[in-house]
Amino acid sequence: xxxxxxxxxxxxxxxxxxxxxxxxxxxxxxxxxxxxxxxxxxxxxxxxxxxxxxxxxxxxxxxxxxxxxxxxxxxxxxxxxxxxxxxxxxxxxxxxxxxxx
Amino acid sequence: xxxxxxxxxxxxxxxxxxxxxxxxxxxxxxxxxxxxxxxxxxxxxxxxxxxxxxxxxxxxxxxxxxxxxxxxxxxxxxxxxxxxxxxxxxxxxxxxxxxxxxxxxxxxxxxxxxxxxxxxxxxxxxxxxxxxxxxxxxxxxxxxxxxxxxxxxxxxxxxxxxxxxxxxxxxx
Numbered sequence: 001x002x003x004x005x006x007x008x009x010x011x012x013x014x015x016x017x018x019x020x021x022x023x024x025x026x027x028x029x030x031x032x033x034x035x036x037x038x039x040x041x042x043x044x045x046x047x048x049x050x051x052x053x054x055x056x057x058x059x060x061x062x063x064x065x066x067x068x069x070x071x072x073x074x075x076x077x078x079x080x081x082x083x084x085x086x087x088x089x090x091x092x093x094x095x096x097x098x099x100x101x
Numbered sequence: 102x103x104x105x106x107x108x109x110x111x112x113x114x115x116x117x118x119x120x121x122x123x124x125x126x127x128x129x130x131x132x133x134x135x136x137x138x139x140x141x142x143x144x145x146x147x148x149x150x151x152x153x154x155x156x157x158x159x160x161x162x163x164x165x166x167x168x169x170x171x172x173x174x175x176x177x178x179x180x181x182x183x184x185x186x187x188x189x190x191x192x193x194x195x196x197x198x199x200x201x202x203x204x205x206x207x208x209x210x211x212x213x214x215x216x217x218x219x220x221x222x223x224x225x226x227x228x229x230x231x232x233x234x235x236x237x238x239x240x241x242x243x244x245x246x247x248x249x250x251x252x253x254x255x256x257x258x259x260x261x262x263x264x265x266x267x268x269x270x271x272x273x
Contacts, residue, residue, distance in 0.1 A: 001156070002107075002227055004223045004225070014215070015208040015211045017131070018211055022208075023198050025197060028178065031181075032139055039150045042154075042162070042166075046153075051229070056245050057238050060162045060238055061242055061246050063162050067162075068169075070174070071170075072257050075260050075263075078268075079264040
């Protein structure tokens, strides 16, 4: 196994996530695409951790931190989406134009 | 390294199968016209990444991934989909923007840039063997990284309170 195969796969997943964030209208689907991007970052972190063989397993520890923050982000994000849906009866990101003239 | 030299290793075949499944599932996540299918395809992509973590010798991260993501986060997403009453049947008009080409352009540009840079930087650098046990991670987490660990737990507490405050109905 070479390290680059994991990096290229992570780059591909990250790009697919970017496409999803840009093209989706439903806020829940945008959050799903963000999860894809975070997963790509985790793969990068663990692959680099294995490549560098450091004594403090930093790559894996930071992947754990990213997983935790992602869980918190999903909780808050979905709470915000539910709140917006309650006020506007829609969860489409392009209809949230309250701050636009 | 030639592809024929690369593919003879059995682990690389396993990697290729997992990678293709992950890419297919990820593409389904961003293109599916059914919201529930998109969330369930994310399960496949995340399970694939857990399998990659196992291949990289990161057991604890792999099982945490399965517990936290597939066990909790996906359930939260399904809750969110049902509460916001997103169209659960196929609905081609409402889920995507009409202008897809700029997004495809940006995504391809990002992939080309990152893949080129990593290929130039690492070329055929081999990946060392080795499995890190959960005990090692626990040791490091509670000695060297104990303050970031506590900060992360505080962030989780803040997110918990924030989620409750945001999502509850006004008392009056």
